[in-house]
Amino acid sequence: MEKIAPFLPFIASSRLQDRQFSEELNAFLFVERAWSQPKEFIKVFKTSDYLLHCFGYSEVLLQLILNREKKQDPSKGPVQFIVLFDLQTVNIMDYVTPSGYLKLWQLRSALWQDWFPEMCSAIYLLHPPRIISLVWSIAKLFLSEENLKRIVICHSEKELSKHLPKWFVPKEYGGDFVNQIPPGDESGVSIRRKITSADYYKPHLHYKKYGIERPKPSKKDIGPGEKFIIPLHVGNDKNLLLWDLTVSGEVEFCIYKEKNESELLYPKLRLVTNKLNEEGELLLTEDDSICLEFQNKSSYFTVKLEYSLTMSGNPKC
Template sequence: MTVTPSGSAAAPLPSPLEAEVVSKFRNRLRRAMVDGIPPDLDTEFNLLRWIRGHNGDVKAAMTHFRNYSASRDASGFVGSDLFDRLHTRPDVSQYLPHLGYCTLNDSVWSPEHNAFLLVERAWSQPKELIKSMKTSDYLLHCFAFSEVLLQLILKREKCQSSGKGPVQVIVIFDLSLINITDYLNPVSGYLKLWQLRAEMWQYWYPDIIQRIFVVNPPRMSGILWKLARLFLNERSCRLFEVIPAGKEGTRELLKQLPKSFVPHDFGGDFVYNGSDGDSAGCSLRKKITTADHYKSLAHYKKKGVRRAKPTHKELLPAESFHIPIFLLEGQSLCWDFLSSGELDFHVYTNDVSGRIRYGLPTTPSSHIQTTGRGHSGESGDRRIRPPFLESLPAVHSSVGLLDHTVRRGKIFV
């Protein structure tokens, strides 16, 4: 399999035209966002990433930026100390043993690339993984650690000398632990998770990745790449380079990255000696057993909500319906449903500001933040996916909860 790589040079400074577009982007955001642009996000390089990542499309960048900023605030993923706080948040920390994370932060640095290293190992138990958590749990994890990366980038950019461009991340993605046959079903739940995560990175964290080196590819990995191309945009596809296995691959990787930057596992000199990860800087994952599987309807019990008697509803193409529900501040709304086909599901308030708004498109969408906590946000096209759990391939299922933490109001489902 051959993947044509893009250039590996550090991200350049903004051109005069890009600087003009960034200024236009900033002014439009300031007019559109009630509370203004969050100060940590209102930097030249950060806004430049949004313009480059959206190919200069200010309108698209506006939509995604507002969705992202509101969801970040609602999730509480704000602040330079986010990484430390994640280990004390049950909605994230309880899944760390299964999902894992890179322990390196920005410690492995390449001045030549103006980038730091992120190492990730693919799941070895994808079928068990999707049984152990809701989709929203996984995406909340991805959201949290993507934000950690961004905060590390912003901190680096704040301190770096003038004349340098935006800081980026170089990813080494290791496939050595996977069984390729687990990933060949294009409609499997775990490939859908990959798709949702890819959408999050493409639309909410544009241009933070400089290159993704895929190492230790198994036989037939070309099929996996064809599946990935179905949900990656062209810009993202150009970031990937698949490195051949064995000595040939090691030579190829070291042609493009400093040996001191590459973990010893992949032919370089770097060895991580921390107690919280392996030699490449990946946290040690716990094997998933049946005891770790998600318990059906557990969210009702957790919130002390009595489950209503299930009802059946048939929908014709393009048909819709809604159910009004009244919630007081501090109350929770829980739901679960099954559908035999694709549909859009939204939860929103009827107040003029649209302070809470949830949606579950079962077709691909770029609006992908999900959580089991209350969310606030602006009105408009905002869509936030609620928790749901994929089960049988032919059946779409959803389970979730909403904490109405903003103010009392009428909820439409």
């Protein structure tokens, strides 16, 4: 979280934690506002930063669910979240053609549905665009059939009131609830700051931090469904790994111990590089061998990988 803390002001998601819970619905409230600057957003966040944020945040929500389930009778069934997703700031035309931010949103949705599939009981879309068929077409790009069934489109506060009790809903959406605990606004959503060019991510600073010259990039074509593995030896004089990479399509990337693929040193993430390189650093403590693995997730297209990596020792910064 420390590494992505500077970027959190640009994300408008729920900060309600467990403050709004309905016994009748057996669910917490989660409120999120859609991206208002998608083209700028992908100049601020690397894909890995955003996915790690989403995964960590989902883990926090899962703990709220588990803690609640421990306290109540098992006969009540699983605790879930009810999502209010506000589309008011969305320009729907930003999402009708393939783009980097559209792909990032798909990766985020896939991560949530793969790891936390039963977390939501309902997803209420508020302030939808007029062309409802377009909303459904876009939703199908992100959600599984099961989660599509959970969507309810509400054109007005009156429609939302048919589904949820007034005390449960934020005042902004026709209810009575007013959040008074920071960092959220009155609806319990973090207050998003406008992105400017001064906020854009600056690449390759991790090399400069350690006084290391970025190595000349290498290139590799990875065929459909294929894996490309780079083995490296870690020693006392070489225990700091630095890397950066770009890919022409989607790859699954991870770092693990050579003797045990299940012992991940860097989590397995599906990555794309739109406006920004993927890059990172990893301090290793044991004299061992590790592997960097790239897998092309496409069944049809070759992915072009360009990467730089170096091992160094005794980091000073």
